[in-house]
Amino acid sequence: MGITFEEQLILAGTLFMIGFVGILVRRNILFMLMGLEIMMNSAGLVFIAAGSRFGQPDGQVMFIFIIAVAAAEVSVALALVIQMFKHFKTVDTESLNTLK
Amino acid sequence: MNILFYIASLIAIIASIMVITRHNAVHALLYLVLSLLAVAVVFYISGAPYAAALEIIVYAGAIVILFVFVVMMLNLDKSPEDEKSKTGYKTWIVPTVLSLVLIVEFIYAFLTNNPLQAKVQVVGVKQIAVSLFTTYLLGAELIGILLLAGIVGAYHLGRTKKRNLHRYLEVSQESDIKENE
Numbered sequence: 440m441g442i443t444f445e446e447q448l449i450l451a452g453t454l455f456m457i458g459f460v461g462i463l464v465r466r467n468i469l470f471m472l473m474g475l476e477i478m479m480n481s482a483g484l485v486f487i488a489a490g491s492r493f494g495q496p497d498g499q500v501m502f503i504f505i506i507a508v509a510a511a512e513v514s515v516a517l518a519l520v521i522q523m524f525k526h527f528k529t530v531d532t533e534s535l536n537t538l539k
Numbered sequence: 540m541n542i543l544f545y546i547a548s549l550i551a552i553i554a555s556i557m558v559i560t561r562h563n564a565v566h567a568l569l570y571l572v573l574s575l576l577a578v579a580v581v582f583y584i585s586g587a588p589y590a591a592a593l594e595i596i597v598y599a600g601a602i603v604i605l606f607v608f609v610v611m612m613l614n615l616d617k618s619p620e621d622e623k624s625k626t627g628y629k630t631w632i633v634p635t636v637l638s639l640v641l642i643v644e645f646i647y648a649f650l651t652n653n654p655l656q657a658k659v660q661v662v663g664v665k666q667i668a669v670s671l672f673t674t675y676l677l678g679a680e681l682i683g684i685l686l687l688a689g690i691v692g693a694y695h696l697g698r699t700k701k702r703n704l705h706r707y708l709e710v711s712q713e714s715d716i717k718e719n720e
Contacts, residue, residue, distance in 0.1 A: 442544045442584060442659075450548040450581065454555055454574075461559030469564055469610065473571055476602065477555050480578055483594075491585040494660035496670040499590045500678070503671065506597050507682045511689030513602050517609045518696035524613050525699070 447488035454481035468520055468530050472513065479509045544584050546644050550637050551577035557633065564610045566630075568603055573637055575599040580645065586659035589667055 454477055461474030483502045490498015520530065527534045554574035561567040575598050582591040671679055 442541060446544065446548075447581070447585065450551065453552055454578075457552065457555040457559065461555075465559065467564070469606065469615065470559065470567060473558055473567060473606070476571065476598075477558065477574065480575060480594075480598065483590075484578060484581065487582050487585055487587050487590050490662060491587055491659065494662065496662050496666040497674075499587050499662060499667050500671050500675050502587075502590050503593065503667075504678055504682055506593060507686060510597065510602055511685050513605055514689050514693040515696065517605055518693040520609060521613070521697050530613070530615060 444488055444492045447491075448485065451481040451484040451488065454478075454484070466532050468523065468532050471532070472516055472520070476509065476513070479505060543644055543648055544581060546640060547577045547580040547584065550574075550641055551581065553633075554637055564615050565607065568606050568610065569634065571606075572599045572603050573634065573641070575603070577641060580641065580648075583648070584659075586661040588661065589664045 458474040458477030458481065461477065462471045465471055465474065483505045486498045486501040486505065488498070490496065490501075523535070524530055551574050554570045554577060557570040558567045558574060561570065575594060579591040579594045579599075582588075582594060
C-alpha cells in the first residue's frame with residue numbers, strides 16, 4: 440500500500456522538532472537560521488502531504504508560497520547577520536547584550 | 540514504495556540531526572542540502588514531482604547557497620577544533636553513507652518503471668499552474684511584492700555606510716566603542 444498521511448505527518452513533526460531543538464541549543468546565529476530552515480521545510484512537507492492526500496494542487500501552491508517566504512526571510516536575515524558581524528565582530532548571540 | 544519512503548525519511552532525519560550538531564558551519568550546510576534532497580525524494584514519492592524539483596532548485600540551490608556565501612564572506616568556517624579533524628576518514632563516513640543510500644534509492648526509483656503512479660495521484664505541473672494563476676492569483680502577486688520587499692530590504696541592510704568624520708571625531712568614536720564593550 441502507499442504512504443499514509445499520518446506517516447508523512449510524523450516525519451514532518453520529527454523534522455520540526457529537530458529544527459526547533461537546533462534553534463534552542465545553538466548560540467551561533469547561522470545555526471539558528473539553519474534550524475529555522477529545517478522547520479520551514481517540514482511545514483512545507485505537511486502541505487505537500489495534505490495536497491497529495493486529496494489529490495489537489497493547493498498543497499503544492501502553498502509550498503511555492505512557503506519557499507518564496509523562506510527565501511525573502513533568509514536574505515533579510517543574512518543581511519542582518521552581516522551587519523551584526525560588522526559591529527560585534529562575532530556571530531555569537533550571547534554578544535547581543537548591549538541593550539540591557 | 541513504502542520502503543523508499545522510510546529510507547528517505549530516515550536519511551532526512553539523520554541529516555537534520557547532523558546539521559544541528561556540527562561545529563563547522565560549512566559541514567552543517569552540506570548536511571542541510573542532504574536533508575533537503577531527502578525531503579525532495581519524499582515529495583516525489585507522494586506524487587508531487589513539481590514540488591520536488593522546486594525544492595532542489597530553489598531551496599537547496601539558492602537559499603543554502605546564500606548561507607554558504609555569507610559563511611565564506613565572514614570567514615566563519617575556520618574554527619580551531621576543525622584544524623585537527625580536517626584530515627582523516629572519520630569525517631567522510633557519515634555523509635558518504637547517507638549520500639550513497641540516497642542515490643541508490645533514487646536510481647532504484649527511476650529504474651522500477653514508476654509503479655507508484657498506479658497507487659498515488661500525481662499532481663502535475665499543469666494543474667498547479669492553472670490553480671496558481673486562477674484561484675491563487677492574488678497570492679502569486681503578493682509573493683512577487685514580498686520578494687521585491689525582501690530584495691530592497693536586504694540591499695539596504697547589507698550596505699556599508701561610510702561616514703567621513705573629522706579625524707578627532709574618529710578617535711573619540713573608537714574610544715566610545717571601547718568603553719561600551
